[in-house]
Amino acid sequence: MADTIRVGIIGAGWPGSAHAKGYQQAGGYKLAAVADLIPQRRKSLMGEFGIPVEYADWAELIADPNIDLVSVCLPTDLHAVAGLAALRKGRHVICEMPPATNAVEARRMETAAAKEGKTLLYAAQRRFGAAEQAAHQAIAKGYAGEIYHARASWTRTRGIPIGTGWFTDGARSGGGALIDLGAHMLDLAWHLMGQPVPRSVFAAGHQKFQSLTPAEMKNNVEDSAFAILRFEGGKSLELACSWAINQPPNQNGTACRVYGDQGAVEVYTPRGPVLYRGFEPNGRAKEIQLKQPKSGGHMALMRHARDCIVRGAAPISGPATGSGLMRMLDALYKSIATGKSISLT
Ligand SMILES: NC(=O)c1ccc[n+]([C@@H]2O[C@H](COP(=O)([O-])OP(=O)(O)OC[C@H]3O[C@@H](n4cnc5c(N)ncnc54)[C@H](O)[C@@H]3O)[C@@H](O)[C@H]2O)c1
Structure with a gap:
């Protein structure tokens, strides 16, 4: 992976935009693509953050080989579905809170992150x-x-x-x-x-x-x-x-x-x-x-994510925390x- 981490954001509501701002403030990331079923939402994120590529469905974005890290900002029932698919495609994942709709889904994500050797962080912004x-x-x-x-x-x-x-x-x-x-x-x-x-x-x-x-x-x-x-x-x-x-x-x-x-x-x-x-x-x-x-909020979260991905830092809000919660x-x-x-x- 190049030094710059290429990010795809799936779900362009308030959290999608907060993640984008966090990546921008943290530095070391390139906002590469956004996916949302609502064209107006993804256009607005593209305009605000200069994101060059758009997709409608999240599945198209995670298949893009030019993505290293996916921000999952979808409705909660899609966290595990999209998070698991992204991990299995070899992407790192930052997933919105709550981690999933239940503990079984969170455990599946924990297992997949371990198996794929990828960073899984929850956006536990508090x-x-x-x-x-x-x-x-x-x-x-x-x-x-x-x-x-x-x-x-x-x-x-x-x-x-x-x-x-x-x-x-x-x-x-x-x-x-x-x-x-x-x-x-x-x-x-x-x-x-x-x-x-x-x-x-x-x-x-x-x-x-x-x-x-x-x-x-x-x-x-x-x-x-x-x-x-x-x-x-x-x-x-x-x-x-x-x-x-x-x-x-x-x-x-x-x-x-x-x-x-x-x-x-x-x-x-x-x-x-x-x-x-x-x-x-x-x-x-x-x-x-x-x-x-x-440094606080999403900037601190994205800085920490970079430390986890690049330097192997222990995650502050990682897979085991998500499953425990x-x-x-x-x-x-x-x-x-x-x-x-x-x-x-
Ligand atoms: N950390 C926080 O403070 C915080 C705040 C708000 C929401 N959240 C969490 O973030 C997640 C998203 O919440 P929200 O407020 O943005 O919800 P929302 O309903 O406003 O937005 C969800 C977005 O996902 C898109 N989407 C749905 N299915 C899709 C698909 N198949 N492919 C691509 N895009 C798809 C929708 O079009 C929509 O724009 C939830 O899990 C929520 O609990 C966290």
């Missing part, structure tokens, strides 16, 4: 944001002591995604708010905790806002979900997510707090990520603003369906 990177570094250095609990949420007051019509169709999306928003926050909190081995999960899901989607659109998924996960060593994680919920205005958005025996880290504050330590008997603590790296999500959905706690041992 691991690559500047605030999240700073939080991870502080926790990994032990500044909060031993981590035993995390609380993560992404609760939108109103914001059911429409896309091209598949988000609310469980067979195509794998689920609702939990797999769409919850997956990102679960992934972030799990990452900050050092990816402990999950032992059991319990979750509840609700669908209360079906009336907010157009009547002709299939909507058979949860619009909010709440969960608790237990890990090895008794560590625990609370997760809350919603596409739609009635809540105070200041609750709209994301929160992620990680608790240790020496301190705590809050990732999202108006001042950026903050470490609290040196707790006094009255509960006061020192507040330390964490320094954020210059999907295993937890499958168990959470099983818990919602059965009303029971689900063991993962």
Whole structure:
């Protein structure tokens, strides 16, 4: 492979464009082709990023021999289909989140990446944001002591995604708010905790806002979900997510707090990520603003992808992470369906 990595983007919605920008900012890539069934979407990406070649269907793009790396930005039910086909054609893959609609698909991708010896990275962009990177570094250095609990949420007051019509169709999306928003926050909190081995999960899901989607659109998924996960060593994680919920205005958005025996880290504050330590008997603590790296978001993700492909760096959000995340999500959905706690041992 030449020094410049030739990229094909399949799926030209918001994530396709975010990937293109990330490659451009990271450097070392050539945006070689785009595929999307909607001509206007691919034309718009070609115009914005100077992409020379277009295809309609993703299968045509992955067959193009002038492509080294494929960004899979398709509806979630096509992640594994297209990701597997691309890996088997000898392409590296960066796949959007969630990794797949279920753990079986994610495992197939993991196996194929290993067999083909190709890089498979998931666009777990919350691991690559500047605030999240700073939080991870502080926790990994032990500044909060031993981590035993995390609380993560992404609760939108109103914001059911429409896309091209598949988000609310469980067979195509794998689920609702939990797999769409919850997956990102679960992934972030799990990452900050050092990816402990999950032992059991319990979750509840609700669908209360079906009336907010157009009547002709299939909507058979949860619009909010709440969960608790237990890990090895008794560590625990609370997760809350919603596409739609009635809540105070200041609750709209994301929160992620990680608790240790020496301190705590809050990732999202108006001042950026903050470490609290040196707790006094009255509960006061020192507040330390964490320094954020210059490179964040998709630029950082694409830089990391280059390190994996060219220098064999260990992936921060690779195949095993994708399978592990999907295993937890499958168990959470099983818990919602059965009303029971689900063991993962
Ligand atoms: N990381 C994030 O923050 C984030 C944000 C939004 C979406 N996503 C994920 O990205 C993926 C895509 O989401 P989206 O919002 O762009 O959805 P979307 O429905 O807006 O776009 C999907 C695109 O895929 C195209 N497509 C479908 N079948 C195709 C085929 N056979 N060949 C070529 N193109 C085809 C469609 O024409 C459409 O343009 C989903 O998995 C979603 O969960 C991630």
